[in-house]
Amino acid sequence: MSGPTEPEFSGPDRVRLAQSFGATAAAYELGRPEYPDEALTFWDDCGAFERDNVILDLAAGTGKLTRLLPMICNLHAVEPLAQMRAEFSRAVPDVEVLDGTAEQIPFPPGTFDAVLVGQAFHWFDHQVALDEIARVLKPGGGVGMIWNEDDVDAAPWLADVVDEKRATAASTVIGEHPVVEIIDANSGFGPAETFECRWEHLTSVEGVLADMLSRSYVSVLPPDERLTVLTRTRQAIERHLGSDVETISYPYRTTTIWSPLVAATPA
Numbered sequence: 001m002s003g004p005t006e007p008e009f010s011g012p013d014r015v016r017l018a019q020s021f022g023a024t025a026a027a028y029e030l031g032r033p034e035y036p037d038e039a040l041t042f043w044d045d046c047g048a049f050e051r052d053n054v055i056l057d058l059a060a061g062t063g064k065l066t067r068l069l070p071m072i073c074n075l076h077a078v079e080p081l082a083q084m085r086a087e088f089s090r091a092v093p094d095v096e097v098l099d100g101t102a103e104q105i106p107f108p109p110g111t112f113d114a115v116l117v118g119q120a121f122h123w124f125d126h127q128v129a130l131d132e133i134a135r136v137l138k139p140g141g142g143v144g145m146i147w148n149e150d151d152v153d154a155a156p157w158l159a160d161v162v163d164e165k166r167a168t169a170a171s172t173v174i175g176e177h178p179v180v181e182i183i184d185a186n187s188g189f190g191p192a193e194t195f196e197c198r199w200e201h202l203t204s205v206e207g208v209l210a211d212m213l214s215r216s217y218v219s220v221l222p223p224d225e226r227l228t229v230l231t232r233t234r235q236a237i238e239r240h241l242g243s244d245v246e247t248i249s250y251p252y253r254t255t256t257i258w259s260p261l262v263a264a265t266p267a
């Protein structure tokens with residue numbers, strides 16, 4: 001299988017897990033990374049950030065992506081969970097965030113030059129969402145997607161933490177989706193281009209634990225099991241980096257995708 005993949009969850013789990021972010025919105029904001037500059041440059045080179053372009057951050061969460069977007073553009077955000085929208089409004093007060101989903105975007109047809117999706121396409125009903133994104137794009141617009149993934153080979157401490165994540169996620173993840181193939185299968189979009197880069201997010205033990213807690217498959221656990229996962233994660237970090245480590249460089253591999261809207265063929 002070539003190209004980036006995303007986790008695939010079984011049907012009922014996808015809905016249950018997608019809603020888990022509400023309960024851990026503050027941990028999400030504390031622990032999750034933003035995105036690297038090179039990824040934003042890639043989208044810029046694809047034409048996403050021309051002056052006055054109208055841009056939607058779809059599934060905006062707490063605004064980790066929105067806050068990086070250039071203010072020369074006209075920025076909008078949509079996010080279905082109220083707790084995430086509350087964190088968003090604290091972190092990115094200059095952008096209004098509306099209630100809505102990828103399957104029902106609360107904007108009229110032809111509104112946006114770009115619709116961007118950070119770390120969220122795997123939660124969507126893919127083809128319904130792609131049709132809906134195509135509906136709200138202007139001719140000449142495009143969709144961008146981005147994922148940070150643990151760069152597991154880059155640091156021995158991270159390998160142990162990722163083992164913990166994989167063991168905890170095992171009951172919910174049932175496979176992987178090839179994202180580029182999913183986009184290319186939708187007649188509304190042209191061939192997807194991808195860009196990959198590696199970078200490090202500076203964080204702390206509390207940051208790594210908050211990141212772990214905000215993972216959907218951790219936050220839905222019963223409290224005692226959640227505590228066990230967090231305790232083992234802290235122990236793994238301390239085993240490698242010592243108990244008084246202050247700053248942790250967390251290595252990520254980031255995949256960024258851009259796919260242009262295909263012009264409608266005249267009847």
Ligand SMILES: C[S@@+](CC[C@H](N)C(=O)[O-])C[C@H]1O[C@@H](n2cnc3c(N)ncnc32)[C@H](O)[C@@H]1O
Pocket residue numbers: 018021032058059060061062063064065079080081084100101102103117118119120123124125
């Ligand atoms: C991992 S978070 C990503 C948040 C943000 N985009 C970021 O880059 O940090 C996934 C987000 O997708 C949202 N979400 C889940 N299902 C969705 C759907 N069907 N439509 C829109 N957003 C959805 C969740 O509420 C959550 O805020």
